[in-house]
Amino acid sequence: MAQPVRTLPGRAIGPSGAREITRALPEEWPVALVYDGTTQAVMMCTPQDLEDFALGFSLSEGMIKGAEEIRDFELVEHETGSECRFWLVAERGQALTRRRRAMLGPVGCGLCGIDSLDQAVRPLPRVGAGPCFDVAEIESATEALRAQQPLHDETRAVHAAGFLLPGQGLVLAREDVGRHNALDKLIGALTRAGIRPADGAFVMTSRLSVELIQKAAQTGCTTLIAVSAPTAHAVRLAEGAGITLAAFARGEGFDIYAHAERIREGETHVA
Template sequence: MSQHPFARHAATRHPGASPILRSLPEETPIAMVYHGSTHAVMMASPQDIEDFATGFTLTEGVIEDASQIEDLRIVAHEAGIEAQMWLAGDRGERLAARRRSMAGPVGCGLCGIESLSAAIRDLPQVGGVGIPEPEIAAATDALRAMQPLHDETRAVHAAGFLLPGQGIVLAREDVGRHNALDKLIGAMARQGMDASKGAIVLTSRVSVEMVQKTAMAGAGVLVAVSAPTAHALRLAEGAGLTLAALARGGGFELFCHPGRIVTA
C-alpha cells in the first residue's frame, strides 16, 4: 500500500487521443485504534496522519484536549495504516457512546452511526473574534494558494485556518473534505492554536458534519466556497456559529450570526 500522496498514471486526452501522464491522489484505509480496538476505518490521503488521528478524536468528542492522547503511534501495514492511540483516564468510555465500525467511502461523514440521535448531536456554543469583511471575501482564494496536492492532482479538498491580519496560517489537504478538516483541527491542537481566534475556511460545501467539527473545535466563524445544506445552517444558527458561504470572486453570502463580520 503506497504511502505517497499521489501516483502517476498514463491516460489519453480526447479528442485527438494525445498521451498524457496524470497524477492521481491515493486513497488509503486509515484505522483509528484506541487501546488496541479499532473504532473507525476511513479512506483518506496517507499524509499528516498524526494530525488526522488527533483531529478525529477531538471532533468525535472522545477527548476534550490533545494532551489527553497519552500515546500515538503510526503503524503502516500492507493493507493500510493504523493510528494507535492510548487515552488518559476514562476517555475510552466515550467510545461506547459514539461507537463506530465503518469502512466508508471518502465523502461519507456519518457512515456507521448506530442511532439517529447520535447523528445529530448537541453542539457547544462557540465564541470568536471579529474578522474584517475583506479577509472573509479573500479567504478561499488565499487557501487556494496553499494546496500543493491539489495543484498536482486537481482532485482533493483543503481546510485552512484564517487569523485576522495574518491570512491563512495553516492548511491541510485530503481526498475527503471531512478528513481535511479533521487534519486541520488536529494540527491546530498539536500546535496550540486557539480556533476561536480566527475562522475555518473550506474548499467544499457545508454539510452537517462540517458544522459539527467546526463547533467542536471551538471556531466561531466558518467560511466555505460552496453552499450549506439547510440542516447544516440550522445547526450553525443553534451553535452561534457565523456562517459565510459561496465565498468566491471577492464576495460571499452571510447566512447567520453576522456580528463577527467587521465592516468598514
C-alpha cells in the same frame, strides 16, 4: 506509507481524437483509528499528515476532549493501510468503551457510520463569542487558501482546509481527498501548534455540509468560510450552535447565512 500522489497512464479522448496520457492522481488510503487496542473507525484518506488527521479526528468526533487525555500514540504502517494507535488515560478509555460504535467512512461521506437517526440531529455545543473579521479578510480567505494547495495543483482532485486568524491571514492549511478529512488534519495541526480553533475561522474549498458544522462546534470554532454553498441543514445547525457561515467567498463578495454579527461590514456591502 503510500505516496499521496501516483502517476498513472490513461487515454484522453476529445474533439481532435484520442491520445495516450499520464496523470497525477491522488491516492486513497485506508486509515484505522485504534484506541486502547480497539478499532473505532476506518477512513479513506490522502496518506500524508496522518498524525494531524488522527488527532483532529479524535477531537472533532469526541473520542477525546483534549490532547492531555492521550498517554501514547503510534503510527503503524501496513502494506494495505495505516493504523493510528492511541493509548488513552484510564478515565477517557473507559468512557470511550461505553460509547463505542463501529464506523466506516468512505471519502466524501456526510455522516459516517452513525447507528441511529438521533445521532444525525444530535444537539451541538454552542460556541463562544469568537473573533470578528473584516469583509476584506473573508473575501480573500479562499484565494489565500488556493495558494497553499500543492496537491491540488498537481492532481486537481483534492480539498483543502485552512485557518484564518484576524489580522494575520491564513496561518495553516491541510489537504485531503475528503473535505472532512482535510478539516480533521487542520484541527490536529492547530492543536499540535498550540493554536485554539476558537481564535479564528476555518476556510474550506468545499460546500459547507453537516459534518463540517459538527466538527467546528465540537472544537469551538465560531466561523466557517467556504468557496461554495451551505446545505439547508448546515445552516440550521450553525444557527443553533452560534456559528457564522460565510459562503460563496470567491474574492468578490460572499453570502452570510448565520450569525452575521462577527462580520464587520463597514462601507463594504455584500451583494
